[in-house]
Amino acid sequence: MDNSWIKVGIIFAEKPNAKVICPTCNKGVLQVTDTYIAGSNTYERCVFCEECSQKLCMRKTWSETT
Numbered sequence: 666m667d668n669s670w671i672k673v674g675i676i677f678a679e680k681p682n683a684k685v686i687c688p689t690c691n692k693g694v695l696q697v698t699d700t701y702i703a704g705s706n707t708y709e710r711c712v713f714c715e716e717c718s719q720k721l722c723m724r725k726t727w728s729e730t731t
Protein backbone atom coordinates (compact mmCIF):
# COMPACT_ATOMS: atom_id res chain seq x y z
CA MET A 666 0.00 0.00 0.00
CA ASP A 667 1.73 3.15 -1.19
CA ASN A 668 1.00 6.86 -1.05
CA SER A 669 -1.19 6.78 -4.12
CA TRP A 670 -3.66 4.51 -2.30
CA ILE A 671 -3.66 6.79 0.72
CA LYS A 672 -4.75 9.57 -1.64
CA VAL A 673 -7.43 7.27 -3.08
CA GLY A 674 -8.74 6.72 0.44
CA ILE A 675 -8.97 10.44 1.05
CA ILE A 676 -10.80 11.02 -2.24
CA PHE A 677 -13.38 8.32 -1.61
CA ALA A 678 -13.89 9.29 2.01
CA GLU A 679 -15.27 12.57 0.73
CA LYS A 680 -16.63 11.65 -2.70
CA PRO A 681 -17.87 8.06 -2.92
CA ASN A 682 -19.02 8.64 -6.51
CA ALA A 683 -15.60 9.75 -7.70
CA LYS A 684 -14.24 8.19 -10.88
CA VAL A 685 -10.64 7.27 -10.18
CA ILE A 686 -8.32 5.07 -12.20
CA CYS A 687 -6.50 2.46 -10.15
CA PRO A 688 -3.03 3.76 -9.23
CA THR A 689 -1.61 0.23 -9.15
CA CYS A 690 -2.46 -0.94 -12.67
CA ASN A 691 -3.59 2.34 -14.27
CA LYS A 692 -6.32 0.38 -16.08
CA GLY A 693 -9.29 -0.30 -13.86
CA VAL A 694 -11.85 2.23 -12.68
CA LEU A 695 -12.11 1.87 -8.93
CA GLN A 696 -15.40 0.53 -7.55
CA VAL A 697 -16.84 1.41 -4.15
CA THR A 698 -18.94 -0.66 -1.78
CA ASP A 699 -20.28 0.39 1.61
CA THR A 700 -21.00 -2.35 4.13
CA TYR A 701 -23.07 -1.31 7.11
CA ILE A 702 -22.21 -2.96 10.38
CA ALA A 703 -25.36 -4.08 12.16
CA GLY A 704 -25.96 -2.72 15.62
CA SER A 705 -23.45 0.07 15.32
CA ASN A 706 -23.14 3.49 13.78
CA THR A 707 -20.19 2.51 11.66
CA TYR A 708 -19.77 1.21 8.17
CA GLU A 709 -16.90 -0.06 6.12
CA ARG A 710 -16.18 1.53 2.77
CA CYS A 711 -14.10 -0.61 0.47
CA VAL A 712 -12.57 0.56 -2.78
CA PHE A 713 -11.37 -2.11 -5.18
CA CYS A 714 -10.01 -2.57 -8.66
CA GLU A 715 -11.54 -5.21 -10.92
CA GLU A 716 -8.42 -5.35 -13.06
CA CYS A 717 -5.75 -6.13 -10.48
CA SER A 718 -7.82 -6.87 -7.33
CA GLN A 719 -6.07 -4.21 -5.26
CA LYS A 720 -8.35 -3.21 -2.42
CA LEU A 721 -8.56 -0.56 0.26
CA CYS A 722 -11.02 -0.63 3.15
CA MET A 723 -11.69 2.06 5.70
CA ARG A 724 -14.09 2.09 8.59
CA LYS A 725 -16.24 5.16 8.97
CA THR A 726 -18.75 6.44 11.46
CA TRP A 727 -22.16 7.72 10.57
CA SER A 728 -22.51 11.41 10.96
CA GLU A 729 -26.02 12.80 11.19
CA THR A 730 -24.84 16.28 10.33
CA THR A 731 -23.59 15.50 6.83
Ligand SMILES: [Zn+2]
Nearest residue numbers: 687690714717
Ligand atom coordinates in the same frame (compact mmCIF):
# COMPACT_ATOMS: atom_id res chain seq x y z
ZN1 LIG B 1 -5.86 -2.02 -10.58
